[in-house]
Amino acid sequence: MLTYNYYGHACFQLDDGTTKLLFDPFLTGNPLATISEKDVQADYVLVTHAHGDHIGDASSIVVRTGAKCIGIPEIMEFGNPDETIGMNLGGTVKLPFGFVRMVPALHSSGIGGGVACGFVVGIGGKVVYFAGDTALFSDMKLIGARDKIDYAILPIGGHYTMDPVDAAKAVELLGAANAIPLHYNTWPVIKQNPEDFVKAVKGAKVHVVKPGESIELA
Numbered sequence: 001m002l003t004y005n006y007y008g009h010a011c012f013q014l015d016d017g018t019t020k021l022l023f024d025p026f027l028t029g030n031p032l033a034t035i036s037e038k039d040v041q042a043d044y045v046l047v048t049h050a051h052g053d054h055i056g057d058a059s060s061i062v063v064r065t066g067a068k069c070i071g072i073p074e075i076m077e078f079g080n081p082d083e084t085i086g087m088n089l090g091g092t093v094k095l096p097f098g099f100v101r102m103v104p105a106l107h108s109s110g111i112g113g114g115v116a117c118g119f120v121v122g123i124g125g126k127v128v129y130f131a132g133d134t135a136l137f138s139d140m141k142l143i144g145a146r147d148k149i150d151y152a153i154l155p156i157g158g159h160y161t162m163d164p165v166d167a168a169k170a171v172e173l174l175g176a177a178n179a180i181p182l183h184y185n186t187w188p189v190i191k192q193n194p195e196d197f198v199k200a201v202k203g204a205k206v207h208v209v210k211p212g213e214s215i216e217l218a
Helices: 058-065 140-146 164-174 194-200
Strands: 003-008 011-015 020-023 044-046 068-071 084-086 092-095 098-104 117-123 126-130 151-155 178-182 214-216
Touching: 003 178, 020 117, 044 058, 058 068, 117 140, 140 164, 151 164, 164 178, 164 194, 178 194
Parallel strands: 020 044, 044 068, 068 084, 126 151, 151 178
Antiparallel strands: 003 011, 003 214, 011 020, 092 098, 098 117, 117 126
16 A cells, blocks of 8 residues: 655655655745654655755755665765665666656756756556656656556646646646646745646546645555
């Protein structure tokens, strides 16, 4: 059984009962955070890019927990170098829980020489795509062609990323069976009604998960 634990903004954890994957751990300073960086657990920390609302507390969490950090090499500047996994777009790493594939995102990176990315993760018998921060792009169709996406986790806030309309089109291009929105309502500039996303999505089930809530990815 795979559990999705949502901690607010773009931070969430995937837990298959053995391994915990923590994504974009912006907790300190996050007005929607439902857990502190001192309490969150992780075996792996995956970072999509170096903007503060995504890389967040990655450094302190990696040092405290001994988790391995996965991301673009340019942002792997913390923790034990032996405990980081620097990879790049198109790369796939096989790990004890399954695999991590790094895929493109259309967004600035927050650091010179780096690029923003998304992840396709195989864990707990499911394939989960996390877009990170991105605009809509047509090659999402190729991501869905390579891997049958069980759950697509997508930003809907607009302004800096896709809005509900573009995110719904992303679900269609990906061919995802399920979708989960995030990266909205943290601040007024990305205020959205997630029900607009629910109404716009066709052919997939949308799960609106509030910060602090968890769902089983069946």
